[in-house]
Amino acid sequence: MQQAFSHIDTWIFDLDNTLYPPQAALFDQIETLMVQYMTETLAIDTKTANALRRDYWVKYGTTLAGLMKHYAIEPEDFMQQVHDINLDHLESDEQLQNRIADLPGRKIIYTNGSRNHAERVCAARGITNAFDEIYGVEDANYIPKPRADAFEMVFEKAKVNAKTSAFFEDEARNLEIPKTWGVTTVHIGAHDDAHYIDFRDTDLSVFLSRLHTAGFRA
Template sequence: MTADLTHVETWLFDLDNTLYPAECEYMALIEGKMTDFVTRFTGLPRDEAKALQKRYYTEHGTTLAGLMMHHGMEPKAFLDEVHDVSMDRLTPDVALRQAILSLPGRRLVFTNGSTGHAERVLDRLGLADLFEDTFAIETADYLPKPAMATFEKMTRRHDVTSTVTAFFEDSEKNLAPAALLGMTTVLVGAHAAASTADFVHHRTHDLAGFLTSARLKEA
């Protein structure tokens, strides 16, 4: 069904596995670098380090947040190392660029990744010029989504009115606080159709197609 987004004035997008398809497995490269880092940092066997990495992600929103909380780790070296991967798997999507370009109003990126990572990915995807700004993990003082405090900080920093904002995410749990604030939520990815959460308002496996078909506010 065509989504009615005629009320939306601010378009808020997650970055990884949202503005490019998860199927390209770019994040798998980053996750592998995370496992390398956690193995070296903790001294654990690799399989145990990977399990710890996943547990911290589940419990704290990011592996980084868990390492900072439980091990007192400084974040910069971690972010620099894990995001230093080949970008060959990322391919510009002309249809997605046109769909985002056609959106009326403001466009922002809201990511648990670093500022530098977001800049590189957006540039590689040919989307960097379409967004007003990026709210990254450094801006959040390393407190990741889905923390409500981080959503509130983002809305204050960018003067976002939640009731006229649509938020696009591949992670279901990150849409819950957005919905509580009054945002329209869109779950993106091949897994989206299976979601039954009442805080997910729309679901799509094809972001470009969803935006192109949606009813938008007249410019």
């Protein structure tokens, strides 16, 4: 395992359900606010809004991308409203902070959420200082993962060398494009047999612990 990561100098992490456990249920809050935004902005009922929310996420990578395509909504207003969530129950994780900080090279967050959302979550988790840079969906002109052009924009801005990078992500489909470019892919979540996944674990901190135990330290 250590050998598989010995060439890595850039560590890229998704945010939601990757840097905190899914049991925190932050997306339950976000999805509720998405539906509320859609019912108010599009003048549709809750059932229709919820169906559209899910359909757009499947088709376009994010609900926002579908709303921009079909309704030309302003993304900044949408992101501000749907990320206005309560983080009081999100626990600080010093162990995760240390395990990320101990990785050699740059540590980057790349999320389909906003930078502000990522900053708030990291502060609540106590892991802000582990990261060098944060990139949100706005850094890809609101084009979301898994689209190749989204990765191209963010990787160019971050000066990422795909062949010396590892990417940790809970949405398996978001790992396919990076894998074709030579990124070492790690899926965090329920088991997925996709061929473009190199490593799997249900818990990021546990995976990093195994990596460090194998003798891989800064």
